[in-house]
Amino acid sequence: MPQHRLKLCEEHFLAWVERRVARTIESLEMFAPDDRLLVAVSGGKDSLTLWEILLRLGYRADGLYINLGIGHESYSDVSQARAEAFAAMHPEATLHVVNVAQRYGRSIPDLAHGRGHRVCSRCGMVKRYIMNRSAREGGYAVLATGHNLDDEAAQLLQNNLYWVRGYLQRQAPVLPEAAGGGLARKAKPLCLLYERESAAYALVRGIDYVQQECPYARRATSIFHKHILNDLERRSPGTKLQYYLGFVRARQDGFIVPEELEAGSGVCQRCGQPTTANEICAFCRMLETEGLL
Amino acid sequence: MPQHRLKLCEEHFLAWVERRVARTIESLEMFAPDDRLLVAVSGGKDSLTLWEILLRLGYRADGLYINLGIGHESYSDVSQARAEAFAAMHPEATLHVVNVAQRYGRSIPDLAHGRGHRVCSRCGMVKRYIMNRSAREGGYAVLATGHNLDDEAAQLLQNNLYWVRGYLQRQAPVLPEAAGGGLARKAKPLCLLYERESAAYALVRGIDYVQQECPYARRATSIFHKHILNDLERRSPGTKLQYYLGFVRARQDGFIVPEELEAGSGVCQRCGQPTTANEICAFCRMLETEGLL
Secondary structure, three states: HHHHOOOOOOHHHHHHHHHHHHHHHHHHHOOOOOEEEEEEOOOOOHHHHHHHHHHHHEEEEEEEEEOOOOOOHHHOOOOHHHHHHHHHHHHHOOEEEEEHHHHHHOHHHHOOOOHHHHHHHHHHHHHHHHHHHHHHHOOOOEOOOOOOOOHHHHHHHHHHHOOHHHHHHHHOOOEEOOOHOOOOOOEEOOOOOOOOHHHHHOOOOOOOOOOOOOOOOHHHHHHHHHHHHHHHHHHHOHHHHHHHHHHHHHHOOOOOOOOOOOOOOEOOOOOOEOOOOOOOOOOOOHHHHOOOO | OOOOOOOOHHHHHHHHHHHHHHHHHHHOOOOOOOOOOEEEEOOOOOHHHHHHHHHHOOOOEEEEEEEEOOOOOOHHHHHHHHHHHHOOOOOEEEEEEEEEEHHHHHHHHOOOEEEHHHHHHHHHHHHHHHHHHHHHHOOOOOOOOOOHHHHHOOOOOOOHHHHHHHHHHHHEEOOOOOOHHOOOOOEEOOOOOOOOHHHHHHHHHOOOOOOOOOOOOHHHHHHHHHHHHHHHHHEEEEEEHHHHHHHHHHOOOOOOHHHHHOOOEEEEEOOOOEOOOOOOHHHHHHHHHOOOO
């Protein structure tokens, strides 16, 4: 790991990763030891690694798998099987499963009506809705997601190159509960872990994860920005970490002017979830338009 | 020019560049029509393009060439000849020449004692000193430099990747006079002009400039960052401009918290120029150490 000037054997690598995540959680004040956590699980390496580490660190962490109905009995169902297999080996934890088509009447691809560019935006909105609602209704203190350093740095670069101020203000390793409790506290405990480190951890621990990418994940821009950051990292190991951590600190110190979160100034008349300006939230508006409500 | 969705013939390209620079000067409030300007001239495309445009726009702009004594009768002397040839064709303007070795006793390479990595830092310090002193003593209102968009965006990326807060706060298209008048007002009128546009302007105008790079200009990092930005620009034309301009606006709006410039809290006991913390400025300290004072 040239970024840390460190070479470790398998045993010490696993201990190192776990301690690193533990310290990230503490130093960024993500959550307390007895908080009940809901981990958003996709079946991929990052989210299963996160769940594994949280359980090993002694946290009470349940999982949430959202079946998006992508790939007709391949991608989404295979992913669900991996998440369930993982859960079966951890009897101390519960896996909640929400099947979008079964619960709301239509899969993500069907909600996008074959318009490819619409899949990712609808998918993001639906997932955010279900994740938040599941966390709130399940009484969880925190929603934890498996975003790693490469994800966060690429997202930051995207927001930073175009100085998208709102996104720069809201991109944080931990977001407090908001909207009078309507929006769950959110945390990204792997945000200081390189993608390679997360993948190596899953490999060494023998975690059986989905290797397949989402077939819609042609999100070329974020992949392109990951390549750019990899070029910078190769030339100067540690760049990604310094870039992201420097941002987090600048944000904390008020070097980037913070702004009150707007979200949740209202409550949806249909579902009771927080909504920004409208009487009906974006999710319910979609269901209405689609004739599903 | 895909970044502007524009294709122009030579005549209209020249007019477009000149109007763009004129608007940059006005919109960023760089200087007034009757301010006396001192243009830092290296003999390269950017500085001669800048001088040409300022004269065409009707500004009273003199030039300053600093002979650094680099390249033993090739680089520095050839550059000086180009600057002088340009000045000879513009009788309305004066070219001041400062020869570092003649005035202060030693050339830049000799001041670095053959230690290559030291050349660029000493050169930068010496040039900043001479430029500021020449502007102040010559009674010029503004010191103008030929930094183009590619230079500024690469510098920004460098400061931004590592969140060097002081540099981010001080990187601006125009810096006001400071230190009680000891530090000249500084402006970069080409800061919104792509390097390609500046080079094309010089070419079409038939300006005879030095094509050779400074032999010490192995500043690999800034060149590497220019490559990175070129990759981003190729994928999404306009990125460099949006990145830099977005930063300038964020800085103006206080989105990046501004801080008082520290420079010039004192005056050098030797030369009377502004200095930060010490009684003797960095330039005079160097001369002293070298036994030249």
